[in-house]
Amino acid sequence: MRIELCKIKVKDVFDGFIDKGEDGVFAYGGKLTIRPPYQREFVYDLKQQEAVLHTVLKKFPLNTMYWVKTADDEYEVLDGQQRTLSVMQFLSHKLQITVDGKAYYNDSLPDDLYDNLMDYEFMVYICEGTESEKLDWFKIVNVAGEELTPQELRNSVYTGAWLSDAKRHFSKSNCAAKGLSDKYITGTPIRQELLEKALKGIVEFKGLKKIEDYMAAHKSDADADELWQYFQDVIHWIEKIFPKYNKKMKGLDWCHLYNKYHKNTYNSSVMKAEVDRLMADDEVGKPAGIYEYLLSKDEDPFAGKLLQLRAFDERDKRAKYAEQGGICPICHKHFEYEGMAGDHIKPWSKGGKTEPDNLQMLCKDCNGKKSDKY
Ligand SMILES: [Zn+2]
Incomplete structure (x- = not known):
């Protein structure tokens, strides 16, 4: 693992700054991804943004930031997203701040303060290393910074064509995976929750141990078609076996159920009648357990416990x-x-x-x- 401390001027970071909303935020002549496409936005409130700008204008030090080197001369902000964005947004006239009781946009700032701002140096640790080194290290850095979810951390390590395609399917707010699975699977695409669930499912399906194992093996693939097909198989399997929708189906661990039971054969008419019968049975304390109960009851003498049947008082x-x-x-x-x-x-x-x-x-x-x- 190589970690290098660099001083990078605000004016250099601001060069080429572009905020494409959900499609990502970029800067530093196009070489820096401040926020990757389809990642949730963290938002500092005005007070926090102002505090960052006051620090910079007074030439006080900000905490060190972390960038990950993702390719030759390409970087992604791992820690420091909000501090960087606060300065960038002020410079692009999106933010008004108050200094000594006076309100300023970027273009009304006195020259000396404007120069302080543009010449200010961010202290940045740029890190480079193997994937597992980076992942271990990011987890530690993350504790102190703007917290990334475990899947967001994995995404900042296993970058490449596979990840871009996977995010296109699973991470956009209006992505295909959300449209397909919304009735059955909970999760916010932009927080990488759907991607994580699909990955967890395929990892179990293939008998692997960890999501990292799958991402490491596939990061250089041209696309994420295998994962996307697996996910579609899961949803189509649900719809085949339980064609009648019920709200209780939402939020079950369907990938796991598919992995465990997809080789069995079930009669969908029988299943439909059984669901109806059990939904109407007031002895059943947990209606959401009906689906796994029906999938497993022929093999498991204890399947009944899934229903949390009423107990004597x-x-x-x-x-x-x-x-x-x-x-x-x-x-x-x-x-x-x-x-x-x-x-x-x-x-x-x-x-x-x-x-x-x-x-x-x-x-x-x-x-x-x-x-x-x-
Ligand atoms: Zn006894």
Whole structure:
């Protein structure tokens, strides 16, 4: 890892400054990305912006900033985005500040102050190194700076054609991935939440360990088509198996469910009838669990716990305990109340309800051995 301390004049950074909104903010003769395309905007309030400008106009030192070298003579601001933007926005007439009780735009500033501003030197650490070195180091720097999310940090390390294409699909506010998945998957594109979810999904799908492994292997790919196709497969799979939409479907970990169950076959008419039946069942405490329950119930005897079925309340259990005289009806031994659990005599799957006459108190051992608990 090489880290070099450089002094860079404000007028050089301002050269070629252009704010393209969601398409990014660039400066330093086009060599510096202040904010990459499709990254969320941090916004300093006016007071914070003014504080930056007062510091600069008085020639006091600002904290050191960090730039990452992304290619020969190309850089991206890792830390210092807001401080840089505050100065750039003032210079491009977007910001009015008050100095000694007087309001100024950039062009009304007295000459000496204007010169102070243009000749001011940003102290910048420019860093260069392997991807894992940079990532480790960025995580530490990030603690002190304008916080980037873990995926924003990864994006500043694994740059290239693959990332640009991935961001086009997943990170624009009105991107295709958002349009396709909005009913099912939560996440703000510009905060890289959708990209991160898709990556997490494909990493699990391919049996990799970390998002970094996938990004490192693909950063030089010409495009991110593989990831985009995977994501579309996930959404189309949901729509095939559960063609009737329900709001409870939004926010489930659909990539994970796809990875786990996509090789099974399901009948969509049966699924639809089952969803309707379970949605209407007031024993089901967690309707959002219905989808995974239906996907997994043929393989998993404990799938019922996904539904958070109703449990007996304390009063009914105490009453039943007294009625049984503390005796477990299976092993016929006596237990303290705390050593027993409320059990459905007729399980939920066979139509049993959470009502006192379907309740028995079993010792925890016998309850654990019961095969049809749900
Ligand atoms: Zn027992």
